[in-house]
Amino acid sequence: MKVIEVKKLTKYYGKNRGVENLSFSVEEGEIFGFIGPNGAGKSTTIRLLLNFLYPDSGKATIFGKDCFKDSSEIKKTIGYIPGEVNYYGNVRVKELLEYSMTFYKGSKLQFKKRMIELAERFSLNLEQKIDELSLGNKKKVAIIQSLIHKPKLLIYDEPTNGLDPLIQNIFFDLIKEENKDGVTVFFSSHILSEVQKLCFKVAVIRDGQIVSVENIDDLTTRQYKKVKLSGDVDITSLSGVSNIKRENNSVSFIYSGNINHLINFLSKKDVKDVSINDPSLEEIFMKYYTKGE
């Protein structure tokens, strides 16, 4: 079942392109990574999904419901963390979270229990005033707020910004637990290593359009290899090569293709040393971030 479905969505801000003819879908139970360079259209996509913006044309549905007509109904079943977290500051964390509970149907006792559990897990003091919180601690409030009502879909816009590595790990464990319980996750990020750690699938958006959708496992273990060679080896006639880097008497590159072809090619060359490893997502996707490629 498709949890999110976007078809030919276009949004211009005056003359500025937000997204253009954007299409993709997210299946139930996926942790779907959404990456792309600055200004690619990630936040615009999320704001459209949440009906904070109205599109010029195209369609978007969540759980089969229209994002622009049925948004209030949709919002009851999702959890959201915005890229920038801004709260009214003159209230305690507990008061803010208890207020946000009133938007959802369900047992308030259960919601409060979950609030206390999550606050303990993130070492967040519920009695503290919002104004007194650091950026990271405000982000923790947003994480708890997004999960308190047990939503079926999480939409996260760069959620780890401001979190220290320990808290990031706690957060990732939590997302994985939620996902095991059937929750679908739409995860926008700039940090490719975290997308690689967490997501099953990744879509790359560039200039307002999706340029690639891939399964992470296929990408990093099957389709691409990072090769480093020592010796005087001319690789110009080898196809499927990108990201070539030369250093002294060695060359490294990303190889995409049949591994037997690579081994066959190398067997005919004067190779002094070779290493073949799985590349990082960053190494694979760097081409989408580099202008002009």
Ligand SMILES: Nc1ncnc2c1ncn2[C@@H]1O[C@H](COP(=O)(O)OP(=O)(O)OP(=O)(O)O)[C@@H](O)[C@H]1O
């Ligand atoms: N309020 C606005 N007014 C005019 N143009 C805007 C506005 N918001 C976004 N844009 C433009 O829309 C395009 C997409 O922006 P968006 O914020 O969606 O990108 P993004 O992928 O989230 O970027 P980043 O990674 O920097 O957060 C950019 O060219 C941006 O300049």
